[in-house]
Amino acid sequence: MSYLDILHQYWGYPDFRGIQKDIIESIGSGKDTLGLMPTGGGKSITFQVPALAQEGVCLVITPLIALMKDQVDHLRQQGITAAAIYSGMRHDDIVSTLDNCSFGGIKLLYISPERIGSDLFQTKLRHIKVSFITVDEAHCISQWGYDFRPSYLQIENIRKLVPDAPILALTATATPDVVDDIQDRLGFKEKNVFRMSFERRNLAYVVRQTEDKDAEMVHILQSLPKTAIVYCRSRKRTKEIAKMLTEHGISATWYHAGLEPGVKDQRQNDWQTDKIRVMVATNAFGMGIDKPNVRVVIHIDCPSSLEAYFQEAGRAGRDGNKAYAVLLYNGNDRRTLQKRIEDTFPPKDYIQTVYEHLAYFYQIGVGSGYGCIFEFPIDKFCNTFKHFPIRVNAALTILQRAGYIDYELNPDTKARVRFLLNRDELYRLDSLSDKEDNIVTALLRNYGGLFSDNGYIDESYLGQEAGLDRNQTYMILTNLSKKRIINFIPRKNIPLISYTQDRIDGVDVVLSKEVYENRKEEFIKRINSVINYAQNERVCRSRQLLSYFGENKSTDCGQCDVCLSHTKEDDTNEKEQIRKQLLTLLEDGHKHAITEIRQLNDDWDLVQQVMREMILEEEILLDGSFLLLP
Structure with a gap:
């Protein structure tokens, strides 16, 4: 059965879109392949279709548990054998699923990156015929990417277990450097990239300079009474903003990673089914969410990278109709963004101090601790040693990157x-x-x-x-x-810390250039890119974003705030030219017919607008269908 026949039979689409067919043919011929497709570009088709055309199981590695469950349900409804393995599943169910893969009863197996490192999975994998490996959100494997996840590094080991299986890497956000890094880390046999334009012609990007962000946000949501998302960085602020919007008659709720699973599911469902109009959320909301009729995404706080902004803003207008992505910005934001550099990369001696205090907290002596796992109540730790949570979190992340500890921020404990x-x-x-x-x-x-x-x-x-x-x-x-x-x-969301090597003295902790200086430099670049985007009022917003991702566009979008301001300036200049032409024409003191005035400019609507303004200002007079000077 051909790829097109499979598409017709299971999805009912007449043909492939964009670069879908190119990617499918590439992975189908056994080539390692990287596909760059913006959100809503139809990524799932690129691995689901070739998976059905080949013998064996397509392994789909994705961090989005909600998305994998949703896709498995949809595939099963279409008569396609699919399954998922993720945190929280019973051991017997995992064994049964993997055995089913070995016997050929599954075509697509979705699995979270954390699970691929388990001994059980790696043992069973040796007995499974893998057609190819799909790595979703592939930018997570790049240490230069904005959303690096250490669990993705396990994929290199999986490759060694099934060396004949090619890899299909997919991402919606990657700079040119990250594109190269993804291919290197996944061990591509040769460079092979397919790019789809990141341009979203129906999405108008707007930066609104305002000192009163709350009032501006309320004004936007009242002017555009449709489904919306408001992103902010603080869990506490999500609740405060949602309540403020509700007080202004705007239906809203809030969402962040700290909510109970049942509460998250309920709020997401209320928003998905339009019972609630506005979702106020941290960046924990949105991955894997495909609600097509979101008309506006508002960022009341600046994200730390244009990658994050592009992905979050891109959740607006997936139905192809006009939508808006609005970033609210003022002078305080520049200082806040620059402060994040110090918060994300605190001084090395501070990181060494946190490592030392961690040992005091758990009473771990020098030369011991390897393999020990502890719950980490961050508030208690900070109160005990007079630290700030944001900096402690950053220090622990860097210590993890350096190989001293494993820091699991959101463990899915049963x-x-x-x-x-x-x-x-x-x-x-x-x-x-x-x-x-x-x-x-x-x-x-x-x-x-x-x-x-x-x-x-x-x-x-x-x-x-x-x-x-x-x-x-x-x-x-x-x-x-x-x-x-x-x-x-109950299940806890409390972070976990484990020692990946025996404890040493804090002063002996080494943070290499690759772990600290190089990554700090990359982070500074990303922060500066956000500041430049917000403050650049000369270049079309869409062109700025496309250029960041290595896509050069020569034409403006014509709908962002920068383009509209240029259009307004052009209109002002043209109107002034028409005004001068009218005054010159009427200098002879005679009446001039409207039909004669029509010849002054091709844009008759603009000419009429100038005439009305001049009549109101009494610069000229209208006598029937004739114009003259007063």
């Missing part, structure tokens, strides 16, 4: 349950509601050993077995715990 009653007493609990009874039954049916010890559970799977959503499951488990029927330890 919930745990233990029954406090013995098995015989459970059947005498006739006071349980139907939903509570369903949860107890699901626990007994799916998990063993819960009467003797705390056992790990998957709340999503448990809810599915009991016919409930994740939020309901969480509430029922909490209620059962209050009734002393079970001991329920």
